[in-house]
Amino acid sequence: MWKKIFTTRVIINTVVLISVVLGVYLPIKITMPLSPEVQNAVHLIENAEPGSTAMISINYAGSSIAETEPIAVALIRLCFLKDVNVIICGFFPEPAQLAEGVISTLGKTYGKKPGEDYLNLGLCYPYDAFILGWGRDYKQQTGSISVGDMVHLDPSEYTDLVTSNPSVESVINSIATTIGEDRYIAAHLLDQHQEELGETVYQLLKEQLETVTRDDWPILQPIDGFGDLLFCADITGTSSYQSWIIWSSDYRDEITYFAGTTAISAPEAYQFLQAEQMISVIPGYRGATEIETYVNNQYQSADLFRKQMEQAGFPKEVIAAYVGGASRGMPSLALVHACILILVLIGNIQYFLNRKKEA
């Protein structure tokens, strides 16, 4: 009976589970210095002039969020600490939704202003058209370009509307407050309150929302193309980082690019690093831990970061996810891989013993 319950698979799975849990709870500390493939990106941000702008496309989904989100957090944190503005975008619906959470949380923590210090362009699909569009001088492009779901409303512009129709004041105020808090939902709020606002006011506001162009955002004013960006980066759980290399190839001299990938897909990215099509590869947890450790040691300790998040009013679970998110996962990662190595060793010993017996 015990043999039926404790099969090899059950034992292996239990060992893996225990090692993951031990990694979380044991006080093992793995601190890693910057490796050569990561340090170029870090030094680029460190040496940047305050006020320069970086673009980060966030393309991880739930499947790889554990490994890639710490990269995004560590990078954006370093950018904000060095007063580098950040433009965020997502090439797919799921990452675009996740990106909003990361940028708005860190923006609020560091007291950054949406539209001025950071901007979420939302879903930028098709991504190839998006990258090609940024390479060219987008100001020469005709028509208004939607910047995702984010909108820019100045409450003062609507004073006349409020005077003529007092009932809309609270709705307009709530939309304006939403914008002020860096939420991209003003357009949706508007739709929700369509009946309340009445058709005329609704259409006027909607018209205003739809005519928003890139030039309406202060952060985008000085940017004409890749040459004006400090760097472009893709943080991804897939091979989407290659899209940047393919579609920005005409602008290779202008663009400074690097990628944050999962550890499993990192080896594939090294060929672009070696060909100098990228300046850095940030490989999964390890890369995130390296940057996180560096930022904690050089600029702001984890305790200070935690306090700043508490002051910004974030709940404990959000703070726990952001503070030390990378280095906290490393012990589990190390223990599970050590287990796998031991299992391979045991498997091979068994194999050789069996072969000896058979001989």
Place this chain on the structure above:
Amino acid sequence: MQRNIPLFLVFILGIIYVLLTFIETSWSEGAVRLASSWAPLLSMWAIVPATYVTLASYGRRLTKRDRNPTTQKAILAGVTYVAFFTMLISGLKSNAEGSLFDWMFRNIQIPVTSTMFSLLTFYIASAAYRAFRVSRAHTSLLMVFAVLVMVTNTGMHTYIPFGQYWNEFSTWFLMTGNVAAKRAILIGVAVGMLATNIRIIFGIERSWMGGGA
């Protein structure tokens, strides 16, 4: 006719695009840029047939028109339909923070996909134990470098003697041996793609039209 028109279009446009790429004039470069701007926009419409195919495929299972109907398949199809339309309707209503769509996205979709992916750990551990045998020279070599990369990528090298050298050697290997192998594979894939594209342009390869063409 149904097949000849797409074949004709692919042939003409394929040849024109190839010629435009190799002719260096301002108008040809402009035409290539125009085509490369249009291609992604057209590809976006693929979402329409993709949605239709998904719903039709699961609809067959739900209505027992499947060749081999089972209760599990019907349940799976039912769950897919409910999930699809719940997300669609709630998303159309609002995807703002705090909405039903946002709640389902953060509390169902993200944890479910994370869980599915994390299950790989157990499969990999089990597979490594059963299948990774150092029986020949090349598997021994594979094992050595796998251990090297694994140890340095997980930070284990910080706890072993001469860990820094392990790390440096691992980086060197990733930038040389690994890159050489990856490039060899990439070149192979590129040549294969080129051959396939030539076959498509000249109408030899017709599987892209579907229906066993």
